[in-house]
Amino acid sequence: MACHGLIGVKPRVEIPPSEIGCGHYGCSHYKRRCKIIAPCCNEIFDCRFCHNESKNSIEVKLADWHDISRHDVKRVICSLCGTEQDVQQMCINCGVCMGRYFCSKCKFFDDDLSKKQFHCDECGICRNGGVENMFHCNTCGFCYSSYLKDKHKCMEKAMHTNCPICFEFLFDTTKAIALLACGHNMHLGCIRQLQQRLMYACPVCSKSFCDMSVIWEKVDEIIESRPMPEEYQNVKIWILCNDCVETSEVSFHTMALKCPKCKSYNTRRTQAAPAEPAASAESAESAAPAESDASSSSSRVE
Numbered sequence: 001m002a003c004h005g006l007i008g009v010k011p012r013v014e015i016p017p018s019e020i021g022c023g024h025y026g027c028s029h030y031k032r033r034c035k036i037i038a039p040c041c042n043e044i045f046d047c048r049f050c051h052n053e054s055k056n057s058i059e060v061k062l063a064d065w066h067d068i069s070r071h072d073v074k075r076v077i078c079s080l081c082g083t084e085q086d087v088q089q090m091c092i093n094c095g096v097c098m099g100r101y102f103c104s105k106c107k108f109f110d111d112d113l114s115k116k117q118f119h120c121d122e123c124g125i126c127r128n129g130g131v132e133n134m135f136h137c138n139t140c141g142f143c144y145s146s147y148l149k150d151k152h153k154c155m156e157k158a159m160h161t162n163c164p165i166c167f168e169f170l171f172d173t174t175k176a177i178a179l180l181a182c183g184h185n186m187h188l189g190c191i192r193q194l195q196q197r198l199m200y201a202c203p204v205c206s207k208s209f210c211d212m213s214v215i216w217e218k219v220d221e222i223i224e225s226r227p228m229p230e231e232y233q234n235v236k237i238w239i240l241c242n243d244c245v246e247t248s249e250v251s252f253h254t255m256a257l258k259c260p261k262c263k264s265y266n267t268r269r270t271q272a273a274p275a276e277p278a279a280s281a282e283s284a285e286s287a288a289p290a291e292s293d294a295s296s297s298s299s300r301v302e
Contacts, residue, residue: 018097022111025079029174032109034091034098037075037084038068044077049174070125073107125172142171144179153183164203165190182207201266206242208266216258219265223255239267 026032027046035044038051045051048068056065076098077084083093089102089109099109101117106126110117116130120143127134127143134143137152142159144152159170159177163186170177176188184204191209194200202209227233228251235252241259243266250257256265 018100020096021080022097022100026111030109031111032099033079033096033111034076034109035079036073036107037077039072039074040066040068048073070106070108076107076109123171148179152179153181155183158183158185161185163187163190165193180207180209182209201242206266206268208243208264212264212266216263216265219256220258223253223258226255228253238270240270242266242268 021033023031025034027050029047029049032047035046036048036051037044038048041055043051045054048070051068054060056067073087075084076087078091078094078096078098080096081091081094083091085092087104087107089099090097099111100113101110101115102108103117103119103126105119108117108126115128116133117126117128118131118134119126120134120136122136122138123141123143129143129145133146135146135149136143137154139154139156140152140158141156161171162169163173164184165186168175168187170185170187173187177185178188178191179185180202182202182205184202186203194203200208200210200212200215228235232252236249237252237257238247238249239257239259240247241262241264243264244259244262246259246261247270248260250260257267257269258265259267
């Protein structure tokens with residue numbers, strides 16, 4: 001008996017709402033299936049970063065520049081059916097999931113779950129990396145990798161500042177951040193740009209942000225091979241080391257000036273020796289002439 005089944009026809013597969021259109025909508029910042037309505041200007045954007053880039057561009061008058069607060073967003077538009085609605089994960093019209101990750105506190109949607117997003121109540125915003133892999137430092141006011149829990153230098157609100165290279169606010173940046181040993185922070189990409197230009201000192205405090213011992217050994221060899229002229233060999237000058245913050249008197253050389261304490265060449269020339277500490281009350285009193293009670297009391301250091 002002949003078989004009359006349809007050959008080559010694939011059975012219809014039902015796509016769950018969470019996967020319909022996933023990865024095909026959004027912007028360069030986020031993959032999501034909705035757009036936001038900015039409450040500040042009532043305009044439609046893919047995300048708050050798109051809004052901020054548009055409203056803070058050189059084509060806009062400086063007086064009109066402004067950012068949008070993620071928490072102020074009240075309305076969104078489904079990218080599949082175009083329905084305007086309150087902020088929620090599922091579209092009220094077509095039922096599509098507008099973001100596989102959704103945070104009702106931040107009004108945040110994202111289809112890329114590989115970021116391992118989670119909401120940090122202390123930061124007040126969503127972070128990437130997985131809540132099991134991160135911890136919140138109350139002093140710095142930021143979420144770090146658990147690897148850095150006892151290894152980073154705490155500074156009060158360390159991340160509530162701008163990157164010293166590109167001046168982007170670090171607290172809610174989407175770019176990778178580098179934590180320097182000195183306690184200052186900046187974008188990892190900005191650090192790499194400095195290194196490409198052979199700059200290895202923190203632009204905030206001037207401390208070296210990587211191991212420079214090999215470089216200093218090379219400088220030692222160069223200076224040894226290029227002695228100063230005889231009339232300059234006994235010239236002494238005062239320097240301040242940017243790495244150990246010690247002031248020292250060293251021999252003058254045109255190539256570089258080495259700190260005798262930590263052996264670093266990351267130094268700067270100072271005008272004079274460090275000021276002597278103020279004399280104590282007892283030493284000042286004993287050094288004063290004892291002509292009268294008035295002269296004795298006037299010489300005391302308060």
